Amino acid sequence: MATTFTVGVAQVDCRLGDVEANLAIYERELREAKARGIDLLVFPELSLTGYFLKDLVPAVALDRESQVLRRLRELSRETVAFVAGAVEERPECRFYNAAMFFDGGELVHVHRKVYLPTYGLFDELRDLARGDRIRAFESRFGRAAMLLCEDLWHPSAAYVAALDGALTLIVPSASPIAGLGREVLPENAAYWQRANRVTAESYGVHLIYANRVGFEDGIGFWGGSEILGPAGEMLARAAYYEADMIAAEVSRAAVRRRRIVAPMIRDEDIDLTINELLRIRDRRAPAGAGAPPPAPVAARTPMRATTRKLGAKTRQTAKPAKTPRRR
Amino acid sequence: MSAARRPPREFPEMPLDAPELRRILAGFVRNEVRKVGGERVVLGLSGGVDSSLAAFLAAEALGPANVLGIRMPYRTSSRESLEHAALVAEAIGIEIRTIEITPQIDAYFTAFPDAAAVRRGNKMARERMAILYDQSVVWRGLVLGTSNKTELLLGYGTIYGDTASALNPLGDLYKTQVWALSERVGIPAPVVRKAPSADLWHGQTDEDELGFTYREVDRLLYLLIDERWEEDEIAAAGFAPALVRRVAGMVRRSQFKRRPPVIAKVSARTIDHDFRYARDWGC
Numbered sequence: 001m002a003t004t005f006t007v008g009v010a011q012v013d014c015r016l017g018d019v020e021a022n023l024a025i026y027e028r029e030l031r032e033a034k035a036r037g038i039d040l041l042v043f044p045e046l047s048l049t050g051y052f053l054k055d056l057v058p059a060v061a062l063d064r065e066s067q068v069l070r071r072l073r074e075l076s077r078e079t080v081a082f083v084a085g086a087v088e089e090r091p092e093c094r095f096y097n098a099a100m101f102f103d104g105g106e107l108v109h110v111h112r113k114v115y116l117p118t119y120g121l122f123d124e125l126r127d128l129a130r131g132d133r134i135r136a137f138e139s140r141f142g143r144a145a146m147l148l149c150e151d152l153w154h155p156s157a158a159y160v161a162a163l164d165g166a167l168t169l170i171v172p173s174a175s176p177i178a179g180l181g182r183e184v185l186p187e188n189a190a191y192w193q194r195a196n197r198v199t200a201e202s203y204g205v206h207l208i209y210a211n212r213v214g215f216e217d218g219i220g221f222w223g224g225s226e227i228l229g230p231a232g233e234m235l236a237r238a239a240y241y242e243a244d245m246i247a248a249e250v251s252r253a254a255v256r257r258r259r260i261v262a263p264m265i266r267d268e269d270i271d272l273t274i275n276e277l278l279r280i281r282d283r284r285a286p287a288g289a290g291a292p293p294p295a296p297v298a299a300r301t302p303m304r305a306t307t308r309k310l311g312a313k314t315r316q317t318a319k320p321a322k323t324p325r326r327r
Numbered sequence: 328m329s330a331a332r333r334p335p336r337e338f339p340e341m342p343l344d345a346p347e348l349r350r351i352l353a354g355f356v357r358n359e360v361r362k363v364g365g366e367r368v369v370l371g372l373s374g375g376v377d378s379s380l381a382a383f384l385a386a387e388a389l390g391p392a393n394v395l396g397i398r399m400p401y402r403t404s405s406r407e408s409l410e411h412a413a414l415v416a417e418a419i420g421i422e423i424r425t426i427e428i429t430p431q432i433d434a435y436f437t438a439f440p441d442a443a444a445v446r447r448g449n450k451m452a453r454e455r456m457a458i459l460y461d462q463s464v465v466w467r468g469l470v471l472g473t474s475n476k477t478e479l480l481l482g483y484g485t486i487y488g489d490t491a492s493a494l495n496p497l498g499d500l501y502k503t504q505v506w507a508l509s510e511r512v513g514i515p516a517p518v519v520r521k522a523p524s525a526d527l528w529h530g531q532t533d534e535d536e537l538g539f540t541y542r543e544v545d546r547l548l549y550l551l552i553d554e555r556w557e558e559d560e561i562a563a564a565g566f567a568p569a570l571v572r573r574v575a576g577m578v579r580r581s582q583f584k585r586r587p588p589v590i591a592k593v594s595a596r597t598i599d600h601d602f603r604y605a606r607d608w609g610c
Contacts, residue, residue: 218494
């Protein structure tokens with residue numbers, strides 16, 4: 001396993017609904033990344049399809065037999081490892097906003113966006129299915145996790161990824177210009193920079209944020225992709241509002257140094273958190289919506305903070321997935 | 328809100344000095360024009376600040392040689408408007424042409440000699456739109472819109488007239504913001520500082536006709552639209568309640584001008600109801 005590697009971000013524009021054209025952009029960027037010595041290149045959210053897809057979702061989706069998927073796998077063998085932003089079609093005909101990690105000719109891991117924003121100018125939940133898991137995964141570059149855009153605005157998502165052992169957080173995004181004020185960046189972009197930094201620093205992880213540029217129906221994307229070190233330090237930042245490619249060195253050693261100095265993730269009390277969340281879930285059972293869904297027995301039983309028992313109960317409580325949906 | 332009625336408490340004001348606005352708007356024009364395989368735009372140059380700024384942004388985005396400004400005077404149009412349009416075209420370095428609309432407008436209204444000024448103004452606005460769309464074919468360029476957010480929200484424009492265009496870089500800028508950006512990019516001062524006018528008759532100004540100033544109404548609209556304040560909250564901030572009601576009513580009643588025509592749904596899949604594609608889908 002490489003413990004030091006060069007990660008890059010391809011901050012690109014793309015053509016809405018034109019997967020072939022965007023595949024050509026991927027190929028061009030991947031060849032450039034290889035020439036520049038980048039080991040892992042991250043593309044923005046939905047950069048293989050365009051973002052405001054609406055009724056185009058089924059037309060651009062990649063199923064298991066997709067030739068495009070095959071081509072992406074080949075590209076990861078011919079060039080470098082990369083993270084693609086695409087729509088995944090599952091056998092049960094659900095469509096997901098997906099981040100796909102390709103390496104050495106294989107699709108190593110897929111993250112399906114959990115938090116689909118459906119407010120303001122966003123309407124993702126209308127057209128896409130909601131992912132139901134956040135998992136770290138093993139890669140040639142160490143344990144990593146992917147979160148898609150809005151996922152990172154929910155602190156619990158990064159928390160789960162970090163506790164699952166991720167040393168690197170990969171965050172493809174399609175963040176629009178919204179609320180341009182007196183600063184160079186709009187309000188939401190300033191928030192992104194704060195959230196990225198706090199996340200990297202809180203959990204002692206490298207964070208790779210890949211945002212788009214270009215316009216769709218007048219809505220612009222502000223770019224500003226960045227690579228942060230595990231103390232929240234800026235290792236590289238792309239241009240605002242223009243296409244760019246950035247790269248930085250990421251290493252386990254940097255994470256190790258940080259976690260020795262600031263071992264918060266080691267000290268995290270997972271039992272306490274689970275107990276409190278179960279209590280809160282019970283308390284929040286919706287009023288007036290009939291009887292609350294039956295909580296699993298384990299959920300009502302206060303857990304003791306013994307790791308062994310906890311492991312068993314966690315599995316029990318996770319399985320029924322009766323959590324009332326908030327929307 | 329009169330000058331004497333100062334707001335009793337703090338309220339948020341629209342930003343006037345966004346440093347990247349010029350770059351973002353020029354980027355928008357470049358991106359949306361090139362994405363459809365084009366290189367050029369055409370727009371009506373009235374000599375006013377909106378079309379001057381739109382022309383400037385387009386020249387910055389595409390190069391001055393790819394921007395055509397057309398003056399379309401009626402016989403009552405002021406000489407100053409024509410001169411200002413020429414001044415701006417020269418300052419930006421774009422080509423300017425002049426196409427009179429008097430013959431066709433007068434020909435039409437010989438049948439309706441008693442037509443009111445509003446009808447005449449609307450007819451002129453639609454004639455100018457028709458000319459721009461015709462010239463866009465010859466020029467092989469998209470029609471660039473120049474309506475600002477204030478006009479669009481108040482409905483102070485002619486539907487299928489000056490509000491019609493292929494793309495509009497100014498539609499999310501209040502008039503006050505148009506002035507600020509125009510000053511910053513160096514639109515000639517006489518154009519920025521003169522009273523805004525539709526120039527339909529001598530001495531007409533927008534602010535006389537509307538009954539409030541753009542600076543007043545923009546602060547009000549910013550709270551109502553951008554900050555989502557309730558009408559009574561805006562009144563409590565010091566704006567005259569009657570003005571708040573009137574402006575909110577203008578926004579509501581002009582909604583039709585900002586939407587495509589209503590389509591009666593009978594099929595399973597109807598344009599704009601459940602046939603949903605971004606405009607950029609067509610690129």
